[in-house]
Amino acid sequence: MKQAMRNIRFVAPLIASLLFSLGLATATAAQPKADLAQTFADSLAPMPKEDLSVSGGFYVPAYSSVAMSQGRLRVDFSVTLSVHNASETQPLVVRRIAYFDTAGKQVESYLKVPVAVKPLATISIFIPTDDVRGGTGANFIVDWAATGEITEPVVEALMVGGIANAHYAFISQGRPTRTVGKK
The missing domain is CATH 1.20.5 (Single alpha-helices involved in coiled-coils or other helix-helix interfaces)
Known part of the structure; x- marks a missing residue:
């Protein structure tokens, strides 16, 4: 004993x-929204003075809630969106991080001004478990740019949550957004 x-x-x-x-x-109280520039000051570089000649974007599926047990049970998840600069030599300019709900309505915008992320550095956004505004079809749009050719960034969402003694964690990878149509 x-x-x-x-x-x-x-x-x-x-x-x-x-x-x-x-x-x-x-x-469960609402968390104050932190300023990204302050939170990740060590990951940020000065904004490049050169023109941003290369740009891209990512669509990142996220799940703040998931229906389980034939839809009779809902499990809520925290969501961490991470934007990794995969370049070893150039800063990555993140122009926009926007969070949308299941209906496609923007829930939150996380950048007031663009930020430059140092080579191999990361910035992230955290949405707590009790913030279920995104719902089962939540997603992020992340727009980025660079002064020249650059390794494409890695953008992922990590969801963590559980119910009773069961805990779940899974990753959703960002998908590059491209215009598709006739040439």
Whole structure:
């Protein structure tokens, strides 16, 4: 019995720490929206003075809620959108990060002005579990640019959530947006 109590005293703080880091034990009060430039100051570079001659965009599916058990149960997820500059040499200018709900209505815009991300650096957006405004068909649009040829950025959304003793985590990869039509 004493050994079991020692194990509980060791495991309980470990579980609490894990749940907190996964965002499962956060307060349900609305979190203040942090300024991206302040939050990721170490990941940002000065804006390039040259013309931004290369540009692109990503559509990133995200799921703040998922229907389970034949639609009778809804599981809510935290969402972390990460924008990785995959270039080893050039800054990546992120022009827009916008979050949309299932109906295609913009829920949030995360940039007031474009930011330049250092080579191999990352910026991210976190949406807590209790923010279900996006719904089952949430998505992000991320627009980027560079001064010249650059390695395409990596843009992904990580969803983490659970119910009872079951926890789920999965990644949704961004898809480059391109205009498709006749030439």
